Amino acid sequence: MTGRLGIVAGDGRLPRRLVESCLAAGRDVFVLALEGAAEPATVCGVPHAWCRMGAAATGLSLLRENNVTDLVLAGGIRRPSLLALRPDWRAAKLFARIGYRALGDDGLLSAIVDELEQEGFRVLGVDQLLDAGPVAEGPLGSIYPDLQSQADIERGLRIARAIGALDIGQAVVVQQGLVLGVEAIEGTDELLRRCAALRREGPGGVLVKVEKPGQERRTDRPTIGPRTVALAADTGLRGIAFEANATIVLDRDEVIRSADRAGLFVVGVRRP
Secondary structure (H helix, E strand, C coil), X not given: CXXXXXXXXXXXXXXXXXXXXXXXXXXXXXXXXXXXXXXXXXXXXXXXXXXXXXXXXXXXXXXXXXXXXXXXEECECCCCCHHHHCCCHHHXXXXXXXXXXXXXXXXXXXXXXXXXXXXXXEXXXXXXXXCCCECCCEECCCCXXXXXXXXXXXXXXXXXXXXXXXCCCCEEEEECCEXXXXXXXXXXXXXXXXXXXXXXXXXXXXXXXXXXXXXXXXXXXXXXXXXXHHHHHHHCCCEEEEECXXXXXXXXXXXXXXXXXXXXXXXXXXXX
């Protein structure tokens, strides 16, 4: 029998999609919304509490007080410095043990998952709760990448694989063989906004997004959605390539409609 689900919510559309999916399935949920990250719409109409990111003891207490047994971590979080984080005693104890400054995002998330499991929670992946599971290889819409885009995709896959192995990021933008930008701490949306000013003349580039090697799949699966398509179009890209069978596509029908309308391809590819 499943217990009450706690959703630790960052920014973006994903946490609210989880809330809506659980409500539709009749599952009891409690949202722990992270201050400075989660959007007010995420907690609309559901039991919730707000908590700052560094207040681990408060967050754990809120989860237990609300009878949470299962947890899912969803949404983006901009990783702050230790000074800005202001960790309480519980967070400071964890960071001292794992080395907060030395870990990349995936390493940190994996350590947090281990800590939550030691606290007695069962940590689930987003794909276990949504009907938006990983998508197979091939195009989603009616537009296909041409030869130049295919070459950019292949180059992007190699680079994304390299930065992922270093726990830097999941995405890269390539135009005509030139790397316009790689994802780091800012996330994919800000990567796209940054690359808009770096675009070269001629055929537009490609966003390539893949899973990091050995990534903790329950915390940070590669995800794209309608906002990704809109930003790619604003950046002047020709399309989006994502790792097949590893990436979650939110609102798939809307992604297809938006991409076709904007003249962009969206395609699942195999990682080399």
